[in-house]
Structures are given as structure tokens and as C-alpha cells.
Amino acid sequence: MIRRLLLPLLAALLFTGAATAQSAHAAGYRYWSFWDRDGARWVYATQGPATARPSDGDVQGFRFAVSEDSQDADQPRGTADFAAICADTPAQKGKKRVALLLDFGTPADAPSGETPPPARTACARVSPDATTAEALAAVAKPLRYDTNALLCAISGYPEQGCGEQVSANTEHKKTKKHTDDGPSLGLIGGVAVIVLLGAAALWQARRRA
Structure with a gap:
């Protein structure tokens, strides 16, 4: 049950991270x-x-x-x-x-x-x-x-x-507004939430056992 809930949430967060990265390369x-x-x-x-x-x-x-x-x-x-x-x-x-x-x-x-x-x-x-x-x-x-x-x-x-x-990510790069080094903070935060939820689910499963 927990797994079925976590997978769509992870997919949504990954999609948001990809969209954020794409916006950093706006034309x-x-x-x-x-x-x-x-x-x-x-x-x-x-x-x-x-x-x-x-x-x-x-x-x-x-x-x-x-x-x-x-x-x-x-x-x-x-x-x-x-x-x-x-x-x-x-x-x-x-x-x-x-x-x-x-x-x-x-x-x-x-x-x-x-x-x-x-x-x-x-x-x-x-x-x-x-x-x-x-x-x-x-x-x-x-x-x-x-x-x-x-x-x-x-x-x-x-x-x-x-x-x-x-294209901002090919011919011209503005450094004053965007940095493209590494994943976005939103994506990192989202993955952290997934990890915490997974740990909670594991703890619950062991408790029931």
C-alpha cells in the first residue's frame, strides 16, 4: 500500500525537477x-x-x-x-x-x-x-x-x-540569474521526503511483524 502511494509521488517530483531544469534553459x-x-x-x-x-x-x-x-x-x-x-x-x-x-x-x-x-x-x-x-x-x-x-x-x-x-543553454549563457550545476533544491527536497516516508513505512512493517 505504501509502495503504491510512494511511486506516483516520486514520479511527480522527478517531473517537477525536469521542468525546473528545462526552465533554466529558457530561450x-x-x-x-x-x-x-x-x-x-x-x-x-x-x-x-x-x-x-x-x-x-x-x-x-x-x-x-x-x-x-x-x-x-x-x-x-x-x-x-x-x-x-x-x-x-x-x-x-x-x-x-x-x-x-x-x-x-x-x-x-x-x-x-x-x-x-x-x-x-x-x-x-x-x-x-x-x-x-x-x-x-x-x-x-x-x-x-x-x-x-x-x-x-x-x-x-x-x-x-x-x-x-x-537558446540560453547553447549559444548564450546568462550567469546572473541561472546556475545549472547539479539538481534543483526542489528535487533534492522531494527525494528527501521520499526517503523519510520510506523509512517510516519500513519501521511500521517491522513493528507489525
């Missing part, structure tokens, strides 16, 4: 993420660069990386101060200035055969109604978009690809 996407600077922190943009219309004095950032979603996305690195970025671009009547931080990512995030350029900043001086995409085009050509208006490349990087899926 990500290689793309340019778009950010707004809010005080001292970066906030993932709620609009795309083609529709966002920054104000004079705004700071916006772009980061090329592999990530699963917006919560997993890597933020732009480097100085994000409007006064510093636009120090050599004086204000002009009838224009607005937008500070941009362009982070081309790390070699681990780069497509095969490509090397990311160093991160840089730029100050775009554009018309008051210009979108972020127009500000970006003023200082970081060539840009590349796909047929769905997804931003694929800034300053020609990367040369190929656009938002392609990347």
Missing part, C-alpha cells in the same frame, strides 16, 4: 532594448522609439543584449547625465536636445563573428516634435529596421539579424 532574444532615464535610474520604455517623443533635456538609452523579456533586459551602462552628454551641443532656438546613451553590449551578447563597438553617448539636436527614432537617426546612422519597424541595428551594429531567438 532569450537578441535585440536593442530602449530605456528612459528617470532621475538616477533607467526605466524600460513603454513606447517604441518610432512613437516616443522626448522633451528637451531628456536622456534615453539603448542596450544591445540577449534577454528573455523586459524584466530580464540589461540596462545601458555608463554615464547618463544630460549636462555632460550635451555639453558641446549648445541650445538652439526652435530645436530640442536629447541625450542618448548607446551601449552595444558585450561579446557574449554579440552575434557570431561580430564584435560590439565601445559604448558611446551622443547629443541629438532636432525639431521640437521629433521622435526618438529621428533623434537617433541624427547621430547614429546607419540604422536598420525590419518590416515590422523593429529596430535591428544602430550605427550598423549588428550587421545581420534582428530580434532572433537564442
Whole structure:
């Protein structure tokens, strides 16, 4: 009787452990993420660069990386101060200035055969109604978009690809969130429960004998 109860429980725990291990190898996407600077922190943009219309004095950032979603996305690195970025671009009547931080990512995030350029900043001086995409085009050509208006490349990087899926357990490995060394704690705990239940069943059987 005890054995019939333990076998389904063990099977369920093994299935849970396998599912947990599989989730650790979830696929990500290689793309340019778009950010707004809010005080001292970066906030993932709620609009795309083609529709966002920054104000004079705004700071916006772009980061090329592999990530699963917006919560997993890597933020732009480097100085994000409007006064510093636009120090050599004086204000002009009838224009607005937008500070941009362009982070081309790390070699681990780069497509095969490509090397990311160093991160840089730029100050775009554009018309008051210009979108972020127009500000970006003023200082970081060539840009590349796909047929769905997804931003694929800034300053020609990367040369190929656009938002392609990347397997986390083959081409790209993120170390900040997942570690794949050994079984999961959930599986270990489940096996421990099975061992304890088995020991209890054996004790009961000997007692009855």
C-alpha cells in the first residue's frame, strides 16, 4: 500500500525537477532594448522609439543584449547625465536636445563573428516634435529596421539579424540569474521526503511483524 502511494509521488517530483531544469534553459532574444532615464535610474520604455517623443533635456538609452523579456533586459551602462552628454551641443532656438546613451553590449551578447563597438553617448539636436527614432537617426546612422519597424541595428551594429531567438543553454549563457550545476533544491527536497516516508513505512512493517 505504501509502495503504491510512494511511486506516483516520486514520479511527480522527478517531473517537477525536469521542468525546473528545462526552465533554466529558457530561450532569450537578441535585440536593442530602449530605456528612459528617470532621475538616477533607467526605466524600460513603454513606447517604441518610432512613437516616443522626448522633451528637451531628456536622456534615453539603448542596450544591445540577449534577454528573455523586459524584466530580464540589461540596462545601458555608463554615464547618463544630460549636462555632460550635451555639453558641446549648445541650445538652439526652435530645436530640442536629447541625450542618448548607446551601449552595444558585450561579446557574449554579440552575434557570431561580430564584435560590439565601445559604448558611446551622443547629443541629438532636432525639431521640437521629433521622435526618438529621428533623434537617433541624427547621430547614429546607419540604422536598420525590419518590416515590422523593429529596430535591428544602430550605427550598423549588428550587421545581420534582428530580434532572433537564442537558446540560453547553447549559444548564450546568462550567469546572473541561472546556475545549472547539479539538481534543483526542489528535487533534492522531494527525494528527501521520499526517503523519510520510506523509512517510516519500513519501521511500521517491522513493528507489525
